[in-house]
Amino acid sequence: MSAAWEAQARRSRRLRAAEHALRLTSPLVLLLLWEWAVRMRLLDARFFPAPSSVIAAAVGLARTGELWGDLGVTLYRLALGFVAGAFPGIALGLLMGLSRWARAVAGPLIAALYPIPKIAVLPLIILIFGLGDLSKIVVVAVGVFFIMAINTSAGVLQIERIYLDVAKAYGLRGLAYVRGVLLPGALPSLLTGAKVSLGIALILVVAAEFLAAKDGLGYLIWNGWQTLQVEQMYVGLVVVAVLGYAMTIGLEEAERRALPWLPR
Secondary structure, three states: OHHHHHHHHHHHHHHHHHHHHHHHHHHHHHHHHHHHHHHOOOOOOOOOOOHHHHHHHHHHHHHHOHHHHHHHHHHHHHHHHHHHHHHHHHHHHHHHHHOHHHHHHHHHHHHHHOOOOHHHHHHHHHHHHOOOHHHHHHHHHHHHHHHHHHHHHHHHHOOOHHHHHHHHHOOOOHHHHHHHHHHHHHHHHHHHHHHHHHHHHHHHHHHHHHHOOOOOHHHHHHHHHHOOOHHHHHHHHHHHHHHHHHHHHHHHHHHHHHOOOOOO
């Protein structure tokens, strides 16, 4: 029996190693094909500059510090907006999962407000909060709030009733009940919501920087378009893509450690 378990463990390790290798090599293969297509003039370098020229532009921007400054500003807005939206969203989701009255009150409001494109209300947010960082943080927080509320509520509603009854029979109340039963039970849905929310948050902060910012990755991309510096535009796009990929990998690793029993 132990030999079978060891064989299964070795097979799982090999599969994970192959998966990680594929994740690393597939972008490299795409970049090589892109470089080859530009050099063979199958792609117009005016619109699709070669990866080598994009890398050279990135090195230049990094040396001047412009790239690091814009990246830091975007991460700052992203982090604050995510936290400001996630925690109230989780709190409301827990309440909606526990109380049918809360669902009756908040459910229609969320159903009506969630479909509104958050970037569409950016002019109103700017009117209220000004052109500074706060308006970008608020638009990110609004986008994150709805997703986390919906996913957390769904996660609580999926918890089997017997676990809730047993917890109440043992006298769990208040924060102990939330920490010991609700959050662990809703964790799969909550982490899924976090992955979706982070992607939406990155889209929103970059879009907001297009329209009302003088720094950040969105501004870097927009400024590259305005000044016809296509390589700079691609640098911003690639950094956003790498940032999104890194966040996804980080959350998947956190999910794997927090929920080791889920199928992979």
